[in-house]
Amino acid sequence: MASAARREPRAPGFWPLAVVFGAFVLFLYGPMLAIVVLSFQGPEGGLTFPMRGWSLHWFRQLWEGIGVIDIGAALRRSLGLGMLVMTQTVLLSLLAGLAYRKRLPGGAPLFYVVVASLIMPSIIVSLGIGLMFRLLDSGVKLALEAWSPEALEGFTTTLGMFSSGLGAQLTWTLPFGLLIMFAIFNRFNPAYEEAARDLGASAWQTQRHVVLPLIAPSLVGIGMFGFTLSWDEIARSSQAMGDLNTLPLELQGLTTTVTTPVIYALGTVTTAISFAVMGLSLALVALWRRRG
Numbered sequence: 001m002a003s004a005a006r007r008e009p010r011a012p013g014f015w016p017l018a019v020v021f022g023a024f025v026l027f028l029y030g031p032m033l034a035i036v037v038l039s040f041q042g043p044e045g046g047l048t049f050p051m052r053g054w055s056l057h058w059f060r061q062l063w064e065g066i067g068v069i070d071i072g073a074a075l076r077r078s079l080g081l082g083m084l085v086m087t088q089t090v091l092l093s094l095l096a097g098l099a100y101r102k103r104l105p106g107g108a109p110l111f112y113v114v115v116a117s118l119i120m121p122s123i124i125v126s127l128g129i130g131l132m133f134r135l136l137d138s139g140v141k142l143a144l145e146a147w148s149p150e151a152l153e154g155f156t157t158t159l160g161m162f163s164s165g166l167g168a169q170l171t172w173t174l175p176f177g178l179l180i181m182f183a184i185f186n187r188f189n190p191a192y193e194e195a196a197r198d199l200g201a202s203a204w205q206t207q208r209h210v211v212l213p214l215i216a217p218s219l220v221g222i223g224m225f226g227f228t229l230s231w232d233e234i235a236r237s238s239q240a241m242g243d244l245n246t247l248p249l250e251l252q253g254l255t256t257t258v259t260t261p262v263i264y265a266l267g268t269v270t271t272a273i274s275f276a277v278m279g280l281s282l283a284l285v286a287l288w289r290r291r292g
Contacts, residue, residue, distance in 0.1 A: 032271060034049075035264045035267045035268065035271075036264075036267075036268050036271070037051070038051070038261055038264045039058055039059070039261055039264035039265040039267070039268040040054055040055065040056070040058075041053060041054070041055070041057070041058065041261050042054060042055045042057060043055065043057045045057075045058070045260075045261045046260075046261070047259065047260070047261065047264075058260065058261045058262045058264065058265040059265045059268075059269075061260075061262050061265070062262050062265045062266055062269070066254065066258060066262060066266075069250055069253070069254065071247070071250065071266065074245060074246060074247040074249075074250045075247050077161060077244060077245075077246055077247070078230075078231060078246045078247040078248070079273075081161055081162070081165065081166065081169070081230060081246060082226075082227045082230040082231045083227070084162065084166060085166065085169050085170060085173055085226050085227065085229075085230035086223045086224075086226040086227040086230070087223075088166070088170060088226075089170065089173040089174055089177045089222060089223065089225070089226030090177070090219050090222050090223045090226065092170075092174060092177070093174065093177030093178050093180065093181045093222055094181065094219060096178050096181065097178065097181030097182065097184065097185055098207075100181075100182065100185075101185055111178075114174060114175050114178060115175050115178075115179075117171040117172070117175055118172075118175045118176075121235075122172070122235035122236045123235050123236075123238065123239075125168065125171055125236050126168055126235060126236045126237065126238050126239040126240050127239050129164050129167060129168045129171075129236075129239070129240045130159065130164065130239035130240050132164075133157070133158050133159045133163070133164045133240070134157075134159070136158050137157050137158055137159070140155065140158060141155065157242060157243075159240065159241070159242035159243075160241075160242045160243075160244075161241055161242065161244055161246070163242075164240040164241070164242065165237055165240050165241045165242065165246075167240070168233075168236040168237055168240040168241075169229070169230045169233055169236060169237065171236065172229055172230075172233060172236050173225070173226040173229045173230060176222075176225055176226075176229070177222045177225065177226060180218065180221070180222050180225070181218075181222070184215050184218045185215075188211075188214070188215070192210050192211075192214065193206050193210055193211065196209070196210045216288050217284075217285040217288050217289060220281050220284050220285050220288070221281065221285070223281065224277060224278055224281035227277055228274055228277060228278070231247075231248075231270070231273070231274060231277075232248050232270075232274070233246075233248060234248045234249060234252055237249060247270065251263070251266060251267070251270070254266070
């Protein structure tokens with residue numbers, strides 16, 4: 001009672017700011033919550049409120065398939081591509097961050113080239129990558145025609161999920177990974193490395209046993225960032241995936257043809273996977289810090 005009596009009153013601007021913040025959170029997460037709720041409707045459910053019963057009907061229909069689109073295959077493709085993008089983003093961001101710790105010849109122009117992909121419209125980047133690989137197709141066909149006409153019959157295109165598609169998504173994830181690594185190493189205390197060298201550790205041992213364990217939680221965060229950016233990428237992938245689509249591209253196509261809550265069920269599943277990846281990343285960070 002006494003502590004409550006001594007509590008300072010709220011500032012005059014607290015409640016107006018609280019209302020604005022609440023409205024912002026509702027605007028940010030309200031649509032997602034509405035989709036999750038509507039995905040649990042009964043067989044007579046529609047795309048809008050009010051709810052018409054509760055069931056797992058639309059999840060069962062999603063499992064059985066949606067028309068001619070193989071959602072399971074698209075899901076597996078997105079997971080595989082997302083894992084590869086995550087691995088490449090962590091590895092290349094780490095190597096670039098280590099390289100930029102010292103004076104790197106041509107480092108400034110290289111940095112601006114990498115970050116420039118964040119400024120350019122995503123669809124322009126996708127069109128440029130698609131055009132580049134189509135020009136590459138022309139060169140490959142000329143080379144095959146000259147050296148091995150038999151192989152030309154089996155060649156289709158160099159465009160693909162793990163060639164042009166991977167490159168398109170890395171233009172989106174790598175700049176973020178590089179900027180995060182800059183922030184990490186700007187706060188890194190070099191005294192730990194100096195102490196390791198004073199104790200006789202080599203450069204490789206210092207990196208392996210001192211630097212990497214200290215920045216490991218941040219690398220997990222970069223990996224989570226890379227996966228989630230790849231998982232829902234559409235614009236940069238639209239012209240660079242070739243014949244096979246990722247799950248977001250299939251979902252974009254379904255929005256014009258599917259008129260039942262099954263599309264909400266698909267959105268709920270993809271959102272659950274995103275939250276699962278984020279939860280796993282946070283658990284790994286917490287485990288690493290506990291071990292440290």
